[in-house]
Amino acid sequence: MNKEVLELIDAHRDGGLSAGQHARLMELLKNDPAARRAFVQEQMLEAAFELETPGNLEALPKPKPAPRRIAAAMLWQWAAAAAVIFSVGLGLGGFLTKQGQTPIAAEEEPLDDGIALLTQSADAVWKGERQPREGSILSSGKLKLESGLAQIEFYSGARLILDGAVDLELVSANQAICHSGRLRALVPPQARGFSVTSPQFKVVDLGTEFGMEVASNGTSTVQVFDGEVDLHSLDQVHRLLGGKGLSWAKSGERADFPVNPQSFPSFDDVSDLTKERSQQRYEAWQKWNQSLADDPRIAVRYDFESDAHALTDSGTTQSHGLIIGCERTNGRWAEKGALEFKRPSDRVRVDIPGSYDALTLTAWIRVDASPGRQQGLLLTDGYTEGHPHWQIAPEGSLRLGLRIPSSSKRALGTGYGSPVLFTPRQMGVWSLVATVYDRQESRVRHYFNGREVSAESIHFDQALKIGPADIGNWGVPFGRDKHPVRNFVGRMDELTLWKVALKGDELQTMYRQTRP
Numbered sequence: 001m002n003k004e005v006l007e008l009i010d011a012h013r014d015g016g017l018s019a020g021q022h023a024r025l026m027e028l029l030k031n032d033p034a035a036r037r038a039f040v041q042e043q044m045l046e047a048a049f050e051l052e053t054p055g056n057l058e059a060l061p062k063p064k065p066a067p068r069r070i071a072a073a074m075l076w077q078w079a080a081a082a083a084v085i086f087s088v089g090l091g092l093g094g095f096l097t098k099q100g101q102t103p104i105a106a107e108e109e110p111l112d113d114g115i116a117l118l119t120q121s122a123d124a125v126w127k128g129e130r131q132p133r134e135g136s137i138l139s140s141g142k143l144k145l146e147s148g149l150a151q152i153e154f155y156s157g158a159r160l161i162l163d164g165a166v167d168l169e170l171v172s173a174n175q176a177i178c179h180s181g182r183l184r185a186l187v188p189p190q191a192r193g194f195s196v197t198s199p200q201f202k203v204v205d206l207g208t209e210f211g212m213e214v215a216s217n218g219t220s221t222v223q224v225f226d227g228e229v230d231l232h233s234l235d236q237v238h239r240l241l242g243g244k245g246l247s248w249a250k251s252g253e254r255a256d257f258p259v260n261p262q263s264f265p266s267f268d269d270v271s272d273l274t275k276e277r278s279q280q281r282y283e284a285w286q287k288w289n290q291s292l293a294d295d296p297r298i299a300v301r302y303d304f305e306s307d308a309h310a311l312t313d314s315g316t317t318q319s320h321g322l323i324i325g326c327e328r329t330n331g332r333w334a335e336k337g338a339l340e341f342k343r344p345s346d347r348v349r350v351d352i353p354g355s356y357d358a359l360t361l362t363a364w365i366r367v368d369a370s371p372g373r374q375q376g377l378l379l380t381d382g383y384t385e386g387h388p389h390w391q392i393a394p395e396g397s398l399r400l401g402l403r404i405p406s407s408s409k410r411a412l413g414t415g416y417g418s419p420v421l422f423t424p425r426q427m428g429v430w431s432l433v434a435t436v437y438d439r440q441e442s443r444v445r446h447y448f449n450g451r452e453v454s455a456e457s458i459h460f461d462q463a464l465k466i467g468p469a470d471i472g473n474w475g476v477p478f479g480r481d482k483h484p485v486r487n488f489v490g491r492m493d494e495l496t497l498w499k500v501a502l503k504g505d506e507l508q509t510m511y512r513q514t515r516p
Contacts, residue, residue: 005038008025008028112137113139114155115155115170115172116173118133118134118138119134119152119153119159120134121149121151123273124150125145125148128144130143140170141169141170142168143169149162149270151270155173156173157187157188158205159185160176161185163183163264166180174191175195175196175197178212184209184210184212184267185203185210185212187209192207198212198214198248200249200250201248202232203231204229206229208225208227209226211259211264220247222240223260224241224242224243224245225242228240243259278334278335285513288514289303297499298498299354301313301496302494303493304337304492304493310323311323311339311471315497317352317354320350321471324347325343325346326340328340332364333516339493340491344485346472346473346487347487348470348472349470351468352466352469353466355464357439358499359388359436359437359464359499360496360497361434362434363377363378364430364431366491366492368428370423370424371396373485374391374399375488376470376471376487377472377488378390379474380465380467381470385404386465387402387465387467388402396426397417397418398418398435399418400416401414402414402415404462416454417454418448419453421453432511432514432515438501439463447507450509450512451508452504471495472488472492
């Protein structure tokens with residue numbers, strides 16, 4: 001290690017750094033990775049030392065640079081590790097930002113392995129494990145459409161329409177492989193160079209629109225509707241201009257033919273059919289919704305259809321909600337109403353009477369931000385025994401929290417959580433969430449899109465009560481002026497409290513009948 005670096009770090013530690021020395025250390029830290037490592041190690045040692053000797057710092061000498069084996073032994077301790085994070089994040093970052101420079105230590109950013117987005121679909125039936133829905137982020141790998149239409153938009157800007165049975169492999173934001181089936185591609189100038197590979201050739205788009213088909217007999221055809229493409233084969237590159245088509249048999253035989261744009265569905269066709277199917281699904285939901293009007297199993301139901309300031313309860317309690325701050329917007333379908341929650345002030349105030357030995361909470365929601373903190377779905381005021389907190393936990397799991405009796409004044413809580421459901425991949429996608437609390441079975445179950453994802457024994461047996469509560473927030477936790485921020489960020493277009501413990505097959509049917 002450079003002697004100058006060590007001397008400057010020692011001077012900084014002892015508080016004796018002159019203006020000139022400070023500028024020199026800044027320069028070394030900015031340009032020399034070894035200097036940065038040494039500086040961070042010194043910060044780590046300082047933090048570990050101080051945490052190991054609380055209350056006696058004045059009587060102890062400042063630590064000298066320690067051998068690696070001593071540093072390693074000290075840093076294995078959890079307290080020192082916590083101090084390291086604080087020291088490096090605030091000490092080093094603050095040291096540099098005070099001088100108007102970019103911090104060396106930066107928070108790790110979340111990563112996205114997606115390369116495309118499923119933007120529209122009509123009558124789409126998927127085969128295999130991947131069952132994407134509109135709004136789903138797509139990563140690399142096989143994607144098999146059994147029937148129907150699907151529109152994919154790549155991060156590069158290229159768009160594909162999959163028509164009927166298609167076996168497509170997503171490679172990157174700029175490349176796909178068509179193993180079989182038909183597709184139409186639109187490649188704007190921003191995505192120039194996007195390629196689709198067939199068994200015979202690779203189509204490298206030069207900014208155009210084309211159709212491709214890989215038949216069951218192995219013949220590949222391409223039709224260039226506008227612009228031009230390059231066809232790369234093993235032995236040559238063949239340029240194909242707009243208005244031209246080429247058939248390439250498995251045997252190697254090639255033939256030119258005129259294009260027929262109408263032989264492939266257009267992007268307008270997909271949009272029109274998607275709107276038509278959306279209208280049909282919404283009308284089917286309206287009939288299903290009407291069938292629940294007199295269902296005695298429902299305690300409270302909000303369908304978010306009214307434009308009034310109050311949220312109308314179509315259940316049996318007539319517990320209407322007061323909308324505060326939320327904006328009216330579209331739900332699962334363009335025709336359906338929903339509420340959008342964005343700000344810490346957004347909520348719906350309700351007061352739901354009754355005591356329940358069994359309770360099923362269901363909601364159709366679209367989460368629009370990575371959780372990172374708790375997001376309220378339905379939270380009762382305060383934190384009293386038997387009053388549930390239904391929310392999305394910071395890691396993205398669905399959670400039912402309850403307070404249980406305690407001999408002390410300290411609130412004791414218990415919670416029932418699902419596996420992680422909401423990741424960046426799930427943002428912007430409509431999902432049906434459900435939680436079932438059943439005293440008779442002594443179980444709490446969580447469901448996601450009609451599928452059971454967790455089951456847990458009840459820790460303390462008690463009836464559930466709602467009373468005053470917030471939908472999408474937690475505004476009156478303990479009566480203090482400052483409240484924890486637990487607002488939901490996203491859209492909600494249906495919420496129901498059932499006075500019974502719904503079964504898995506009932507929730508699966510609900511999902512199939514009401515999914516977008």
